[in-house]
Amino acid sequence: MNKNDYNIRLEREEDYKEVENLVRESFWNVYCPGCNEHYLIHVMRDDTVFVKELDLVMESEGRIIGQNVFAEAVIEADDGRKIPVLTMGPICITPELKRKGYGKILLDESLRRAAELGYGAVLIEGNIDFYSKSGFTYAVSYGIRYHDLPEDADASFFLCRELIPGYLDNVTGVYQTPNVYYVKEGDVEEFDKGFPYKEKLRLPGQLF
Numbered sequence: 001m002n003k004n005d006y007n008i009r010l011e012r013e014e015d016y017k018e019v020e021n022l023v024r025e026s027f028w029n030v031y032c033p034g035c036n037e038h039y040l041i042h043v044m045r046d047d048t049v050f051v052k053e054l055d056l057v058m059e060s061e062g063r064i065i066g067q068n069v070f071a072e073a074v075i076e077a078d079d080g081r082k083i084p085v086l087t088m089g090p091i092c093i094t095p096e097l098k099r100k101g102y103g104k105i106l107l108d109e110s111l112r113r114a115a116e117l118g119y120g121a122v123l124i125e126g127n128i129d130f131y132s133k134s135g136f137t138y139a140v141s142y143g144i145r146y147h148d149l150p151e152d153a154d155a156s157f158f159l160c161r162e163l164i165p166g167y168l169d170n171v172t173g174v175y176q177t178p179n180v181y182y183v184k185e186g187d188v189e190e191f192d193k194g195f196p197y198k199e200k201l202r203l204p205g206q207l208f
Contacts, residue, residue, distance in 0.1 A: 005060055006058055006059060006060045006065070006102065006105070007058070007059045007060075007118050008056055008057070008059075008105075008106060008109050009056070009057060009059065010052075010053075010056060010057075011055045011056065011057045011067065013114045014024055014043075014066060015057055015129075016045070018064050019041065019057060019064060019067050020038045020041060020042055020195075021038070021195065022064055022065075022066075022067060022092065022094055023035075023037050023038040023041055023067065023090055023092055023164070024037070024038035024192075024195060024198075025095060025142070026092035026094065026095055027071065027092065028198055029200065029201045029203055029205070029206070031206055031207045031208055032154065032206050032207065032208035033200035033201055033202050033203075033206070034064075034188075034192070034198070034200040036183050036185075036188040037092075038182055038191075038192075038195070039089040039187065039188045039191040039192070040180075040181065040183055041067075041069060041090055041092060042191065043154065043183065044069060044071065044180050047071070047178075047180040049071040049072045049073070049178045049180060050069070050070075050071055050180070051069075051071060051072060051086070051114075051117075052068040052070075054069065054070040054086075054110060054113060054114055054117070055069050055101060055114070055118055056068050056069070056106070056109070056110055056113070056160050058093070058102065058105075058106045060097075060102075061135065065093060065102065066091075066092060066093040066094065066097075066102055066103065066106045066107075067090075067091065067092060068088065068089070068090075068091040068106055068107065068110045069088070069089065069090065069091070070085070070087065070088050070110070070122075071087050071088075071178045071180060071181075072085075072086060073085050073086060073087045073123065073175065073176060073177065073178050074142055074175075074176055074179070075123075075171060075173045075174065075175050075176075076173050076174045076175075076176060077172065077173035078172045078173045079173075081173075082122070083168075083171055083172075083173070084119075085118075085119070085120065085121045085123050085175070085179075086114055086119050086121070086122045086123070087122065087123055087124055087177065087178065088110070088122055088124050089124060089125075089126075090141060091103070091106065091107065091110075093106070102199075104130075104133060104134060107131075107134050108134055111134060111135070111161065111163065111175050114163055115164070116164040117145070118164075119163055119164075120162065120163055120164040120167035120168070121160060121161065121162045121163055121164070121167050121168055122136075122160070122161050122163065123139055123144065123158070123159070123160045124136070124160075125157050125158060125159070126157065126159050127157075128156065128159060130195075131159050131161075131203060134137055134161070135161045136159040136161045137159065137160060137161070138156060138158070138159060138160070139155070139158045139159055139160035139162075139175065140155055140158070142160050142162075142165045142168045142171070143168075143171065143172035143173075144158075144160060144168070144171070144173060144174075145172075145173070145174045145175065146158040146173060146174075146175055147174050147177060149201050156197065157188050158175070177204070
C-alpha cells in the first residue's frame with residue numbers, strides 16, 4: 001500500500017453514524033457477547049476529557065475504514081503530583097482489512113499528532129505483540145501501576161509509550177482510567193436498538 005491508498009483526517013459530525021457502525025462491526029462478539037465500544041465513542045465525544053484534535057478517521061476509496069480516539073487521563077504519583085497523560089481507544093480497522101498494515105499506520109500517525117500537540121505519554125490496555133511495534137512497552141517498567149489491580153496480578157495488558165523522552169522519569173504511581181470509559185449495560189442496550197440486529201454470541205477467547 002502507499003499513501004495514495006488512504007487518508008487520515010479529523011472526524012466530522014456527519015461521520016458519526018458511519019464511525020459508530022464501523023466500531024460496532026469491528027468489536028462485535030470480540031471481547032464479550034455483543035460490544036459496548038460503539039456506545040462508548042458516542043458518549044466520549046461530549047466528555048470534557050475527549051481530545052477533539054485527536055479524533056481521527058482513516059478513509060480509503062471514499063469510505064471510512066478505521067478510527068482512533070484519545071482521552072486525557074492522569075497518573076496519581078506517589079509523591080502527590082497528578083501527571084497528565086493520554087489514554088487511547090477505541091481504535092479499529094474495518095474487519096475485512098485487518099492484518100494488512102492499516103492499523104499500525106493509523107496508530108503511528110495518531111501518536112505523531114499527539115506528540116505534536118505536546119502530550120507526554122500514552123497509557124493503554126492492549127496486546128504487547130501489536131503495540132510494541134509502535135513503541136509501547138509494559139507500564140510497570142516505568143513504575144506505573146494500574147488502578148485497583150492487586151500487586152501480584154498479571155499487568156501485561158497495561159502498556160505505556162512516552163511521547164516526550166524522559167517525561168516519566170522520576171514518576172511512580174497509579175494510573176486512573178477516565179470515568180467516561182465506564183458505561184452502563186442498560187444504556188448500551190438502549191443505544192444498540194438504533195442499529196441493525198446482530199446476534200450476541202458467547203465465543204472462546206472472550207474476556208468478559
